[in-house]
Amino acid sequence: MRYSKLFGKTVKQAPSEAGNISTKLLYQGGFIRESTAGRYFMLPLGQKVQQKIIGIVKEEMDKAGAQEMLAPVLHPIELWQETNRTNTAGFELTTVTDRRKAQFALGGTAEEMFVDVVRKFQLSYKDLPINLYQFSNKFRDELRARGGLLRVREFIMKDAYSFHESEADFKKEYAKMRETYLKIFARCGLKTVVVESDNGYIGGEYCHEFVVEAESGESKFLMNEDGSYAAHEDVAKFDRYIDSALEDHKERQDVLGKGIIGVADLAKFLSIPVEKTTKTILFEADNGQVVAAAINGIYDINETKLKNILHTTTLKLASPEVVRQVTGAEVGYAGILNLPKSVKVVMDISLEHRTNFECGANKTDYHSININFGRDLPLPEKFYDIGLAKDGYPHQGQKLVAKKGIEVGNIFQLGFHYSKLMKRANFINTEGQEKPFYMGCYGIGLCRSLATIVEVSADNFGILWPEAVAPYQVHLVGLDLKDEDIKKKVENVYKTLLEKGIDVLFDDREEVSAGAKFADADLIGIPHRLVVSKRSGEMVEYKKRGEKESRNLQLTELISSLAI
Secondary structure, three states: OEHHHOOOOOOOOOOOOOOOHHHHHHHHOOOEEEEEOOEEEEOHHHHHHHHHHHHHHHHHHHHOOOEEOOOOOEEEHHHHHHOOHHHHOHHHOEEEEOOOOOEEEEOOOOHHHHHHHHHOOOOEHHHOOEEEEEEEEEEOOOOOOEOHHHEOOEEEEEEEEEEEOOHHHHHHHHHHHHHHHHHHHHHOOOOOEEEEEOOHHHOOOEEEEEEEEOOOOOEEEEEEOOOOOEEEOOOOOOOOOOOOOOOOOOOOEEEEOOOOOOHHHHHHHHOOOHHHOEEEEEEEEOOOOEEEEEEEOOOOEOHHHHHHHHOOOOEEEOOHHHHHHHHOOOOOOOOOOOOOOOOEEEEEHHHOOOOOEEEEOOOOOEEEEEEOEOOOEOOOOOOEOOEOOOOOOEEOOEEEEEEEEEEEEEEEEEEOHHHHHOOOOEEEOOOOOEEEOEEEEEEEEHHHHHHHHHHHOEEOOEEOOOOOOOOOOEEEEEOOOOOHHHHHHHHHHHHHHHHOOOOEEEEOOOOOOHHHHHHHHHHHOOOEEEEEOOOOOOOEEEEEOOOOOOEEEOHHHHHHOOOO
């Protein structure tokens, strides 16, 4: 490709709102342009990179036995209504109505569509397992698109859906997809951490994200110091402080402490360790249920964990009116004592094995001390993990380390979530009975992966594309092109490279200085730069992107060498 004819040239400045390095460099390098907020044109250079990534994904998915197909972008709204995701995913759902008044969702994910196509066939256990994937535009009506290609409203995604006769069979595919994803991202030049995460509105019981460590990332996760454990902050586990003091039960007291609410100030006022305090927070679930969540005062409540326990999609802090109605007290004095039976109480595992602890008295300005299970509170049937993990918390004899990263892919266990919600999503088992499919799904964000490569593969001069995804293999720069001999020579080099099957971007501009051409080459980030000029003589000057020194080589030597 001649650079003089390339659509999308380099520019010196990126838009002021381009906040992260990938947005700036992809804009300046001529890879992308924004259409409207959260929607981007992929210019020829960007499209070539994206197609390289797609090629890698397709090759590895095919090796793993998955089969490529394509579903319509418009999803009949009735399918989403079958699974109730018109409500649970409504905040991201874009809908359209055609001239026949039929309503469709612009799919942000395609579980319903793939279940629908599979149930159109009368499959038996002999047909299973199957893993179907596609490369398809996805639409998510994000409240605020940001981060360039990292959080957009329209993007191309590789999504896959597997169908099984049993959980045991699914787990084999889940492990296979995990290894396949690691291969895909490694080939793209990305080092990923496999992180336990929350399924959110996708459904199912567990999933894992593939995260690339980067300060610009929005994924917050925690790892053991040796890397043996990694989990998103939404689901991360940690070891709780255990009150080992075997104290005799003291007399319960309600202590006046007007205006003292924070656990540190409260512990100081009551002359007790902070570990003896209890945080009780009242929430309202989407079904109107009032929930009292309680945890040791040294910790915070993880609302995602709490939502999953309650099987609710939304959770909000109870209003002051509801707090007063339920507890009889103002906000700040709620406890788990003597709450109405209509209130669901969820206690964290940090409350287990405690004696003589504090909690709100459910009386304005008062705090109860020396509370004990069995006497003041009934022992709950179960303690739950609703604690928010943080940097430095203990886990399996180590300390958790907080990290930030960019999620580039995910794998989900769906189980029977969709096959039981959608009618006739069954196969025929060995006994001739209809049984629901056991499912999994697997996604890779292609635009996000492209941007992530730039986030972690850039220097002060521009992008450093890994060879497997670079838009071109070689950036050929012609200098002194007004000299006919030099011009003839560089044209011959260009022709020879093309004949040898080498993908070349040829900077053939005559009126542009050597410095500007070199700066453009560094910005665009193609792995290998060749220069033909008066200075190179009968040789060709070769420099690898990211290296300081160049050297003169024979063209035949360059072509045959591993450097090209």
